[in-house]
Amino acid sequence: MTVIVLSGPIGAGKSSLTSILSKYLGTQPFYESVDNNPVLPLFYKDPKKYAFLLQIFFLNTRFHSIKAALTDDNNVLDRSIYEDSLFFHMNADIGRATKEEVATYDELLDSMMKELEHMPKKHPDLLVHIDVSYETMIKRIQKRGREFEQLDYDPTLEDYYKRLLSYYEPWYENYDYSPKIKIDGDKLDFMASEKDRQEVLDTIIAKLKEMDKLPEDWTPSHN
Numbered sequence: 001m002t003v004i005v006l007s008g009p010i011g012a013g014k015s016s017l018t019s020i021l022s023k024y025l026g027t028q029p030f031y032e033s034v035d036n037n038p039v040l041p042l043f044y045k046d047p048k049k050y051a052f053l054l055q056i057f058f059l060n061t062r063f064h065s066i067k068a069a070l071t072d073d074n075n076v077l078d079r080s081i082y083e084d085s086l087f088f089h090m091n092a093d094i095g096r097a098t099k100e101e102v103a104t105y106d107e108l109l110d111s112m113m114k115e116l117e118h119m120p121k122k123h124p125d126l127l128v129h130i131d132v133s134y135e136t137m138i139k140r141i142q143k144r145g146r147e148f149e150q151l152d153y154d155p156t157l158e159d160y161y162k163r164l165l166s167y168y169e170p171w172y173e174n175y176d177y178s179p180k181i182k183i184d185g186d187k188l189d190f191m192a193s194e195k196d197r198q199e200v201l202d203t204i205i206a207k208l209k210e211m212d213k214l215p216e217d218w219t220p221s222h223n
């Protein structure tokens, strides 16, 4: 069957779509736990000190989940390991990591990615990228209310978030580990609108059928 991985900026709705999609397909969801991440609040308080440690933390947790996902071969992951490097290089570009830290990280990531070459499946079957504008991203971040992500917690976050979005566009264009599709997260509110949700699901299912990952007569499992 299929391994699907979601990508997109903070608050794009990756976890929500992971839940919707895995139920629809009857496969297993893998979530990154933000609440159980002890380094994330430290990072937001002192990014320069904790950027490298946070990256090592994420690399470790995502490596475990992608390995499990590629072995089970039938699941949806709420964030890709492929985006972490974007985050870290962006942080390094604004002076939050030394060039030695960047070189060490890049080498470690490279070794870990080579390990994945030995998995029964080497990469996900499909990347589903949720594209959002700055306005949508901020609205969702506010609605969710994680204290350390709010602009009044740290006003420099506005620049951080805008910069992050500008790094995403070339990242998506260059991503070539698997087939990919983009969902317009500004236009399609798959949380609030049932019609939008169905449109998103139909788009993903059509892509999986086109890739021969689902039979033409496939219908959803209802659970």
Ligand SMILES: Nc1ncnc2c1ncn2[C@@H]1O[C@H](COP(=O)(O)OP(=O)(O)OP(=O)(O)O)[C@@H](O)[C@H]1O
Pocket: 008, 009, 010, 011, 012, 013, 014, 015, 016, 032, 034, 040, 054, 055, 058, 078, 079, 083, 084, 085, 087, 088, 149
């Ligand atoms: N590699 C990384 N480097 C720095 N921060 C990261 C990295 N990956 C995730 N984060 C941070 O972790 C938090 C959770 O991010 P993520 O986008 O994965 O989940 P989310 O915001 O719950 O997404 P969604 O709403 O789309 O489900 C955010 O504050 C984000 O900035």
